[in-house]
Amino acid sequence: MLYITDIKSRQSAVTSVVAEVEARLNATNLGSDLVGEVCLILAEALNNVVKHAYRHAQDGDINIKVSLVDQWVTISIDDFGPEFNIPTAKAIPSPDPEDFGSLPEGGFGWSLIQLLTDRINLQRVNNRNHLELTKKIVCPRM
């Protein structure tokens, strides 16, 4: 296990967790590209919990585990918010530089997670959402 922690649904707590996981991954031989991708997956998934599961309430519980086993990084996140479904994966449309006003300022979270992970598993277990995000690691050659 690389890291286990429980946090409250606050953006500042998300920042701290991502920084801690980044430090621990940097101590492995993963390489900075992969470390950056894992941290982005983690941040987007936790931001979703803060924004959507708890709607910015500051006292929601989030349980986080990050493991690095063989060639796989697994991020597991539990929250106690309402049941939800993962949006269907769709390609990010090419933004139109001519249509300035309609450029999107958000809504990229799940698309980025889907682009960067190999396996996504969401289960409703009793009163919690249990999300597992798995990424295959291809280590840079030594």
Place this chain on the structure above:
Amino acid sequence: MKLKTEQHGTITVVKLCENRLDAALSVRFKEAMRDIVDSGANDIVLDLGDVAFMDSSGLGAVVAVMKHMGREKTFCIAALTPSVDKVFKLTRMDNVFNILGSPKDAISTDIAATS
């Protein structure tokens, strides 16, 4: 949050002196940038060289700043670190921004154009 601004002729170089531009910072960043735009900066280069990590909330804030400036003003981003560059590419937002290797690229072009 720390923003450092430097004036070079008509160009305002704004450096975000933070390691992370994430959801915890994005609202404050957007507001501070709007203040700079509304106080009269018409040609801004945003130096992101210190930012090692940006999530989609941070990206959304940068998009909001560009939209706030509108078409009449000039907005460039500069000195993207590899992981920040990746977020622009994955979301295809690299197609809509003027992206410079270094803030100096804008300043030297401006001097060449006016001399």
